[in-house]
Amino acid sequence: MPDAAGLALSAFSESYEQAREKFLIQAESVGADIQSYAHPSSFAAGGTPLALDAAWVGPRDAKHVMVMISGTHGPESYAGAAIQLDWLNSHKAFPSPSMAMLLIHGANPFGWAHCSRTTENNVDLNRNFINHQQPPSPSPLVDRVQSLLSPSSAKGPRFMSVVLGLVKLLLRVGITKVVNEISNGQYSHPKGIGFGGNHAEWSNQTLTQILTEGLKQADQVAIIDWHTGIGDYAEPCFLCFDAPDSEAYQRACNWWGEGVEKSSTNYASGQRPDYQGLLINAARDIAQAAGAKTTSSVIEFGTYANHKMLKGLLIDRWMRCDADDASPESVARLQEQVLRLFYPTDAQWRARVLEQGARIVSQGLAGLSAEHTD
Numbered sequence: 001m002p003d004a005a006g007l008a009l010s011a012f013s014e015s016y017e018q019a020r021e022k023f024l025i026q027a028e029s030v031g032a033d034i035q036s037y038a039h040p041s042s043f044a045a046g047g048t049p050l051a052l053d054a055a056w057v058g059p060r061d062a063k064h065v066m067v068m069i070s071g072t073h074g075p076e077s078y079a080g081a082a083i084q085l086d087w088l089n090s091h092k093a094f095p096s097p098s099m100a101m102l103l104i105h106g107a108n109p110f111g112w113a114h115c116s117r118t119t120e121n122n123v124d125l126n127r128n129f130i131n132h133q134q135p136p137s138p139s140p141l142v143d144r145v146q147s148l149l150s151p152s153s154a155k156g157p158r159f160m161s162v163v164l165g166l167v168k169l170l171l172r173v174g175i176t177k178v179v180n181e182i183s184n185g186q187y188s189h190p191k192g193i194g195f196g197g198n199h200a201e202w203s204n205q206t207l208t209q210i211l212t213e214g215l216k217q218a219d220q221v222a223i224i225d226w227h228t229g230i231g232d233y234a235e236p237c238f239l240c241f242d243a244p245d246s247e248a249y250q251r252a253c254n255w256w257g258e259g260v261e262k263s264s265t266n267y268a269s270g271q272r273p274d275y276q277g278l279l280i281n282a283a284r285d286i287a288q289a290a291g292a293k294t295t296s297s298v299i300e301f302g303t304y305a306n307h308k309m310l311k312g313l314l315i316d317r318w319m320r321c322d323a324d325d326a327s328p329e330s331v332a333r334l335q336e337q338v339l340r341l342f343y344p345t346d347a348q349w350r351a352r353v354l355e356q357g358a359r360i361v362s363q364g365l366a367g368l369s370a371e372h373t374d
């Protein structure tokens with residue numbers, strides 16, 4: 001019989017299909033109101049339908065609502081989904097009445113099922129929430145950096161030549177500009193890295209619909225978007241995008257402590273990229289438009305060093321855009337490499353994710369229940 005730790009680790013899955021099945025079964029067992037949104041055009045590799053699932057736990061007219069999102073970035077989905085499942089497994093009651101939890105499972109189901117951070121259109125969903133009628137103007141470095149990051153060779157991305165090119169560039173313009181250019185999103189190179197799309201993706205439209213409908217009665221909303229790949233190994237890394245002098249930021253600090261205060265400095269360059277089109281900000285804006293006060297953060301769990309994660313991004317891009325002639329063996333090997341960069345098999349990493357995830361959720365629910373409703 002597995003011990004308690006082994007039972008908890010069973011919250012982690014090894015495929016999109018397995019995670020979805022576990023989520024739906026457990027959400028139903030706690031009486032959640034489940035809405036599933038079938039993907040209109042894409043399937044998993046074996047032909048399995050893809051869907052974005054939303055489970056509402058608690059009264060539909062709850063004034064205080066926590067939203068937890070998993071699956072914005074394909075292979076990063078597993079950690080957030082395990083935290084959601086672990087919460088469902090242990091949920092008994094909220095700290096006060098008129099509270100509810102909205103669990104959004106598989107925000108980008110194509111990326112999850114196909115082990116890519118991007119959507120069916122190679123779009124980074126977390127750069128897609130912009131006004132597409134007026135996309136940001138391309139930066140002066142975008143062509144240079146995207147051509148460096150996107151070498152199409154027959155055998156996969158040539159990592160060392162990319163790194164040498166980036167080092168040359170950063171000696172000229174500085175590390176902050178180069179890191180910003182790689183990370184903040186771009187709208188001019190559809191086969192590049194960090195492409196934010198040229199219209200609202202299906203996932204974007206579906207999430208907007210779910211959040212607009214679900215939060216219309218809420219007064220206080222907490223939003224967590226779970227990710228992996230930034231920060232110290234197995235440790236939570238908060239990326240809170242509210243202004244440091246705002247009430248929303250202060251609430252996040254009060255609930256979750258000093259980790260929030262490192263939100264802007266958890267980067268090799270010492271400065272957070274100027275991200276565009278973030279899901280968390282779109283979710284916050286929807287809640288605020290409905291009249292709610294919000295407390296929100298992206299929360300990452302660290303995996304490996306930056307240069308390894310960059311390699312993962314290059315492989316992911318190459319697989320999506322240049323790998324038509326690759327053998328099934330090399331596709332499988334490269335997918336596994338990408339998957340494990342964002343989702344380690346290490347039991348200690350997984351146990352720490354669950355432990356810290358549960359702490360953050362319960363602190364968030366306690367903080368949310370203590371906020372006054374006007």
Ligand SMILES: [Zn+2]
Pocket residue numbers: 072073076227228229
């Ligand atoms: Zn991510």
